[in-house]
Amino acid sequence: MAGARNIQAETGPMLAADGRPLKDSLNRALRRQKLRALLLISPLLLFIMLTFVAPIADMLFRSVENQIVQETIPRTVKALEGWDPSTGAPHDEATFAALYTDLVIAEEYKAHTRLGTRLNYEFGGASSLFRGTGREVGKWPTEVYTEQFVASDPAYRDGAAWALWMADPSVRAVLPLTADAYDAWALMTVVEKDDVPAEEQPLDFVYTALYRDLAAGALPQLMPAVDVDNWDSVAIRDLFLEEDAAWGELPVWQAMKSYGGNYTAGYFLNAVDMQIGANGPEMRAEDERVYVTLFIRTMILSITITATCILLGYPVAWLMANLPARSANLLMILVLLPFWTSLLVRTSAWKVLLQQQGVINDTLVWLGLVDDANRLVLINNEAGTIIAMTHILLPFMILPLYSVMKTIPPSYLRAAKSLGATNWTAFWRVYFPQSVPGIGAGSILVFILAIGYYITPELVGGNKGVFISNRIAYHIGTSLNWGLAAALGTILLVIVLVLYWVYDRVVGIDNVKLGG
Amino acid sequence: MGQTTADAAYVAFERVQKSYDGVSLVVKDLNLSMPKGEFLTMLGPSGSGKTTCLMMLAGFETATHGEIKLAGKNINNIPPHKRGIGMVFQNYALFPHMTVAENLSFPLEVRKIGKSEREDKVRHALDMVQMGAFGGRRPSQLSGGQQQRVALARALVFQPELVLMDEPLGALDKQLREKMQFEITHLAHDLGITTVYVTHDQTEALTMSDRVAVFNDGRIQQLAPPDQLYEAPENSFVAQFIGENNRLMGTVKEIGGGICVVRLDSGDEIDAKPVNVSKVGERTQVSIRPERVEINKTRLRDGAHTLKAEVLEFIFMGDIFRTRLRVAGSDDFVIKTRNAPDQVRLQPGTQIEIGWLPGDCRALDAP
Ligand SMILES: Nc1ncnc2c1ncn2[C@@H]1O[C@H](COP(=O)(O)OP(=O)(O)OP(=O)(O)O)[C@@H](O)[C@H]1O
Ligand SMILES: [Mg+2]
Numbered sequence: 005m006a007g008a009r010n011i012q013a014e015t016g017p018m019l020a021a022d023g024r025p026l027k028d029s030l031n032r033a034l035r036r037q038k039l040r041a042l043l044l045i046s047p048l049l050l051f052i053m054l055t056f057v058a059p060i061a062d063m064l065f066r067s068v069e070n071q072i073v074q075e076t077i078p079r080t081v082k083a084l085e086g087w088d089p090s091t092g093a094p095h096d097e098a099t100f101a102a103l104y105t106d107l108v109i110a111e112e113y114k115a116h117t118r119l120g121t122r123l124n125y126e127f128g129g130a131s132s133l134f135r136g137t138g139r140e141v142g143k144w145p146t147e148v149y150t151e152q153f154v155a156s157d158p159a160y161r162d163g164a165a166w167a168l169w170m171a172d173p174s175v176r177a178v179l180p181l182t183a184d185a186y187d188a189w190a191l192m193t194v195v196e197k198d199d200v201p202a203e204e205q206p207l208d209f210v211y212t213a214l215y216r217d218l219a220a221g222a223l224p225q226l227m228p229a230v231d232v233d234n235w236d237s238v239a240i241r242d243l244f245l246e247e248d249a250a251w252g253e254l255p256v257w258q259a260m261k262s263y264g265g266n267y268t269a270g271y272f273l274n275a276v277d278m279q280i281g282a283n284g285p286e287m288r289a290e291d292e293r294v295y296v297t298l299f300i301r302t303m304i305l306s307i308t309i310t311a312t313c314i315l316l317g318y319p320v321a322w323l324m325a326n327l328p329a330r331s332a333n334l335l336m337i338l339v340l341l342p343f344w345t346s347l348l349v350r351t352s353a354w355k356v357l358l359q360q361q362g363v364i365n366d367t368l369v370w371l372g373l374v375d376d377a378n379r380l381v382l383i384n385n386e387a388g389t390i391i392a393m394t395h396i397l398l399p400f401m402i403l404p405l406y407s408v409m410k411t412i413p414p415s416y417l418r419a420a421k422s423l424g425a426t427n428w429t430a431f432w433r434v435y436f437p438q439s440v441p442g443i444g445a446g447s448i449l450v451f452i453l454a455i456g457y458y459i460t461p462e463l464v465g466g467n468k469g470v471f472i473s474n475r476i477a478y479h480i481g482t483s484l485n486w487g488l489a490a491a492l493g494t495i496l497l498v499i500v501l502v503l504y505w506v507y508d509r510v511v512g513i514d515n516v517k518l519g520g
Numbered sequence: 521m522g523q524t525t526a527d528a529a530y531v532a533f534e535r536v537q538k539s540y541d542g543v544s545l546v547v548k549d550l551n552l553s554m555p556k557g558e559f560l561t562m563l564g565p566s567g568s569g570k571t572t573c574l575m576m577l578a579g580f581e582t583a584t585h586g587e588i589k590l591a592g593k594n595i596n597n598i599p600p601h602k603r604g605i606g607m608v609f610q611n612y613a614l615f616p617h618m619t620v621a622e623n624l625s626f627p628l629e630v631r632k633i634g635k636s637e638r639e640d641k642v643r644h645a646l647d648m649v650q651m652g653a654f655g656g657r658r659p660s661q662l663s664g665g666q667q668q669r670v671a672l673a674r675a676l677v678f679q680p681e682l683v684l685m686d687e688p689l690g691a692l693d694k695q696l697r698e699k700m701q702f703e704i705t706h707l708a709h710d711l712g713i714t715t716v717y718v719t720h721d722q723t724e725a726l727t728m729s730d731r732v733a734v735f736n737d738g739r740i741q742q743l744a745p746p747d748q749l750y751e752a753p754e755n756s757f758v759a760q761f762i763g764e765n766n767r768l769m770g771t772v773k774e775i776g777g778g779i780c781v782v783r784l785d786s787g788d789e790i791d792a793k794p795v796n797v798s799k800v801g802e803r804t805q806v807s808i809r810p811e812r813v814e815i816n817k818t819r820l821r822d823g824a825h826t827l828k829a830e831v832l833e834f835i836f837m838g839d840i841f842r843t844r845l846r847v848a849g850s851d852d853f854v855i856k857t858r859n860a861p862d863q864v865r866l867q868p869g870t871q872i873e874i875g876w877l878p879g880d881c882r883a884l885d886a887p
Contacts, residue, residue, distance in 0.1 A: 422684075425601055425630045
């Protein structure tokens, strides 16, 4: 040993035949191999990236993404920045005016209904509130401003004059609201109407903005002088309240403020039955809580299913591993048989078997084990889900168990018995510990499959036996609340990862074997 | 009286038969009795039923017919774990999820032995096989020879009176095997255990055992101490199976007075000791050990029959010379001579004459 080290020290690093350091040569040779390996798997890698990783990343992003409020009503969001929800709903005209401008524009773009739908996730009634108000907002009597401006100087009707004024930085500096409203209007005219802004008269909301600017300060030199002091005016807040009393209440404002950011924790709060209240996050009302219960139920039922799979699968796997090859193969075919029929067919078969007038109940009644009046409720509840899913997932438990048991030589059991252990002790102390990796692998497979299953619970689970995945499917397919679906999915993913981690700590992941 | 019977026939197989498939017998009419403290080896070619016998004794296979007795009691219906027989398996069967110490402690735990006593016994057993420092290791962290020692210690730790070993040294290299053979025999002898040992390897059988049972085709062909087995094989299978052996086929020409003349198929006549032949005209296979063949005519008694032989090959093997001859039409007649200063080295092509003492040439059954 010491001699070897001395030789090393004398000759320096080992050299390859071509005089390069051996390590470099080795690395170079290995790099080639690695590159080739990478090239070989690259089609699959690309495929997985495109069809799996990217969609998942997108879904994860959707669970926090929230640009719609910011994009649809930017002025309102800005106006609400300084507002403290604990002082009650806003009273100031400026905020309502900002919302008015936003809504008129949103209505032109038909964006207000989408915003309503989005906010409806946070509090009920938002959808109809926005749709209703949006429909009316264009008809509000704000044309009094337009008429009064035009009456005091006809230049105010001239699109070209407006274009000139609004191009001047000094004007824009003095009239911020007007400039902002005009820009929005001009964009809308081009995009939505395909017209040239310089040839069109601005809409009422631009005049309203101008009026509000003038009421607050002076008119720039460039524009024809007007005196707004004694003009007729409209109270925008009153118009809102007239349209819908909800505008005078806290929830809608709170929702707009809370969800004004580009990113939100709202979906996640929602996914754990919470919401953003006046004093930050809080639990929802009792009768609105669904998801936590569903998560817990999903966990409990999945664990139960995994446990029943172990109980039912272990003896079968043992038998298969210890029978002569021919009988074992037959048994294996029987175990795999369910895979040959469609999942839907199998699940529907369970409906036939389990229902109250079904085969199982009929048999039990006939045998006199169950009273005809009290037939067992085996379907449309947890029992149905557990029975049907255990059946469907059983092969995923049996196969890894079998392949692990197959590698345990029978001589261990014999050795244990020759050492004086009874059959049970030999099994429990010697055989069982060696089959634990199979149980681990089977349990991970079954549990992860169960936790994300939704067809079977949907069909046989009724109300009490559905899983969180059924809600996710509902939000993806029916309510179209993808953000919430994404948040629920993310939580599910995190739960699985945490369980995996715990499993790794407790049992050790290298203690999982799928075979030899 | 009962005590002595039990000691003289501590292990006894009486007319035991075994069939796995109900069609053929794997063990045919096995009769064997072993006194207490004996080291008995079952030797035989592959498939001759050695393991099956061992498994019946251990209780993992049931005898189809006959009785197996342990200390005078019929144990046919006693389950393996109640037989109290120590066993060493060919692949050692050390429990991989337990440390060496836990493996040894297992048989004591199932016997409900207290913790401190258990630890003492485990330590003692490990020391006995020089593995005292390895108690905390897993079996997978041991070399083959070390695993072998642990397996041995585990089979002995609960102090069984009978230990069975099924080719325990099969997986070890030659040097280690020889060392372990020595250790196992000494342990068994020192502890006074009765041992049934199964092996393929005749050297192992000859060097280790008090008696060897040669198995073939489900039967014991001969049960005898090693020297007797070698010197006086009772049939041609044993003669052939144990050690190197020259055979010549022929017919009995004369018989009487503990000696017979055999007329070989080539027409030559030789002297032999009749073992399995009784009358003139019977076919026989004569068997001569290579080292008992005499090339120096002066050492033979007067009038002894000799055979002409031609030297085909001379092989130098260090301590001995091995010379292949053509004798009586057979090309694979081998003789062994000691490497001594005055020993001649026979050159191929040389014509010589060979002979032997009649007692060294055994006329056996013709297979
Ligand atoms: N479990 C079994 N089922 C059916 N036949 C078996 C079984 N075990 C052994 N046999 C047959 O019984 C015969 C004897 O087998 P056994 O294992 O006793 O031989 P052995 O002498 O131990 O051979 P080896 O030296 O190769 O270990 C063989 O022909 C074998 O094929
Ligand atoms: Mg064997």
